[in-house]
Amino acid sequence: MKAQVETRKKCVVVVVGLLTALLGGCAHESGSGDGALSNRLAKETSEDEGARPRARRPDSFGINGDCAIRPSTTQPVPAPAEEDGGARWTPSTREHWTNALAGYHGAVTALNQVAIGRERGVFVNYLVGVHNKIHPIFTDSYLEWLTSLPPADPRNDLSRTTLVELVIEQDGTISNLGVVCSSGNEDFDIGVLDAVTQAAPFGTPARVTLSSDDKLYVRWWFSRHPVMGCSTINARAFRLALDAPPDAGAHGAP
Secondary structure, three states: OHHHHHHHHHHHHHHHHHHHHHHOOHHHHHHHOOOHHHHHHHHHHHOOOOOOOOOOOHHHHHHOOOOOOOOOOOOOOOOOOOOOOOOOOOOOOOOHHHHHHHHOOOOOOOOOOOEEEOHHHHHHHHHHHHHHHHHHHHHHHHHHHOEEEEEEOOHOOOOOOEEEEEEOOOOOOOOEEEEEEEEEEEEEHHHHHHHHHHHHOOOOOHHOOOOOOOEEEEEEEEEOOOOOOOOOOHHHEOEEEOOOOOOOOOOOOO
């Protein structure tokens, strides 16, 4: 338990700092209520009406199959916490995730994304809620369990990052999940898929976040690095036009 608490504290500090840099201080305002973050982001967007919301490079989320640009894994590694018996984890088999691992075709493309605009804060708030359910399972359980394995185990390569695409229904359940960019090790990828699945269902997505098929599309980088882990800085939600002419100039959120 002590190890989990220490890891979570370090991750929270890093995540808050990164969100602050990304959202211009909005991470600190979130403590005063969900509305503060949404209002701040809406104000920033409305000040320049018609301008597209700021976004990270689209190729960093596997758009068009480009997996070359990945999250940084060079952050200092926290000192090991006091041993508390370790976490338990039972990985799924490769057969269980065959369709999600090999040849998964993501729904998000460069041409079907709809601009988020002033609703960007709503997307951000939802991703924070999803993270709150994933973190205890992925970081506190799965990554903690990996520390009990030999350092030479391929899953303990701190540079490993896996990009997955989640399709979330209106009731918060996952209807589709797959690996867009592999870490290079199927066993680590399976751990990511297991953790995300165990964390579901999530909250009910707001209507404005849903795509034309009434689903919410999310891409999320998961890192073996204990600091980055499942940080929301490496997650983006998308609103797609799947039954209408594509908008080539749109971006995902946040």
